[in-house]
Amino acid sequence: MDLWQSAAVVTGAASGLGAETARFLAEAGAKVSLIDIDAIRLEGVAREIDGLAIPCDMSDSDAAEAAFKQAREANGAARVLVHCVGRGHSQKILTDGEPMSLDSFRQLVEVNLMSTFNMMRLAAADMARLDTQAQGERGVIISTASVAAYEGQSGDTAYSASKGGVVSMILPAARELGPLGIRVVGIAPGLFGTPTLFKMERNLDSRLARSIPFPHRFGDPSEFAMLVKHVIKNVMINGTVLRLDGGFHH
Numbered sequence: 001m002d003l004w005q006s007a008a009v010v011t012g013a014a015s016g017l018g019a020e021t022a023r024f025l026a027e028a029g030a031k032v033s034l035i036d037i038d039a040i041r042l043e044g045v046a047r048e049i050d051g052l053a054i055p056c057d058m059s060d061s062d063a064a065e066a067a068f069k070q071a072r073e074a075n076g077a078a079r080v081l082v083h084c085v086g087r088g089h090s091q092k093i094l095t096d097g098e099p100m101s102l103d104s105f106r107q108l109v110e111v112n113l114m115s116t117f118n119m120m121r122l123a124a125a126d127m128a129r130l131d132t133q134a135q136g137e138r139g140v141i142i143s144t145a146s147v148a149a150y151e152g153q154s155g156d157t158a159y160s161a162s163k164g165g166v167v168s169m170i171l172p173a174a175r176e177l178g179p180l181g182i183r184v185v186g187i188a189p190g191l192f193g194t195p196t197l198f199k200m201e202r203n204l205d206s207r208l209a210r211s212i213p214f215p216h217r218f219g220d221p222s223e224f225a226m227l228v229k230h231v232i233k234n235v236m237i238n239g240t241v242l243r244l245d246g247g248f249h250h
């Protein structure tokens with residue numbers, strides 16, 4: 001996939017992995033629309049890369065659809081979607097014998113899982129109408145999972161369930177959309193030094209970083225963005241979830 005002058009949508013673009021991805025795609029010549037609930041930080045990143053800031057709560061499916069439409073009207077149908085919106089959450093099923101509220105579980109699934117499918121379906125519909133590029137390719141959809149989909153900690157039940165849903169969607173979506181020239185790929189980050197990590201791991205310290213086989217440090221968002229760029233360019237990567245974790249298995 002050639003990024004030059006291609007429209008790209010990055011969600012969760014006000015911070016962390018999404019913000020760095022938006023910077024990388026803009027640097028590669030893409031016309032980037034940035035979506036996030038944090039309007040102020042979003043505007044800052046968009047200004048920096050001359051992108052389009054679209055503030056939106058992605059757990060509101062109608063608002064998310066309107067945001068996607070706004071991106072299409074400004075830059076044309078996106079050939080690339082990188083969905084980074086997500087919320088960290090750590091809460092035990094039982095606290096002092098009381099059950100976690102079902103609403104907490106539902107809200108996390110709305111933000112992390114439902115928004116992923118919502119963006120995927122809207123992007124696929126637009127991409128399917130685009131002309132093909134080299135090798136018959138029309139577009140690439142990249143969703144962000146987590147290693148917690150496979151190895152969640154105590155307290156991660158809701159977060160792991162939401163990310164496990166993202167992992168499970170990738171192959172069937174790639175199988176369905178492949179004949180249309182659309183690739184679907186997931187990335188499962190390990191420990192990256194962003195606000196989401198600090199919310200999940202209350203006792204974050206250097207011991208946790210040292211438990212990563214190599215390198216003994218938290219990932220940098222640029223390392224995530226580098227992988228996104230490679231996935232976009234390498235047409236053989238499809239229908240899979242790539243772990244990006246320094247060999248970390250907690």
Ligand SMILES: NC(=O)c1ccc[n+]([C@@H]2O[C@H](COP(=O)([O-])OP(=O)(O)OC[C@H]3O[C@@H](n4cnc5c(N)ncnc54)[C@H](O)[C@@H]3O)[C@@H](O)[C@H]2O)c1
Nearest residue numbers: 012014015016017037057058085086146191192194196197
């Ligand atoms: N940082 C890590 O260690 C790590 C590990 C595994 C997976 N992830 C996943 O990576 C993705 C990016 O997270 P990050 O680490 O960059 O964290 P981050 O907190 O820096 O960024 C997440 C962004 O999502 C936005 N967001 C949250 N809820 C939203 C909503 N309802 N509507 C619109 N925007 C919303 C936030 O405003 C924020 O800008 C998330 O899906 C997260 O679960 C992160």
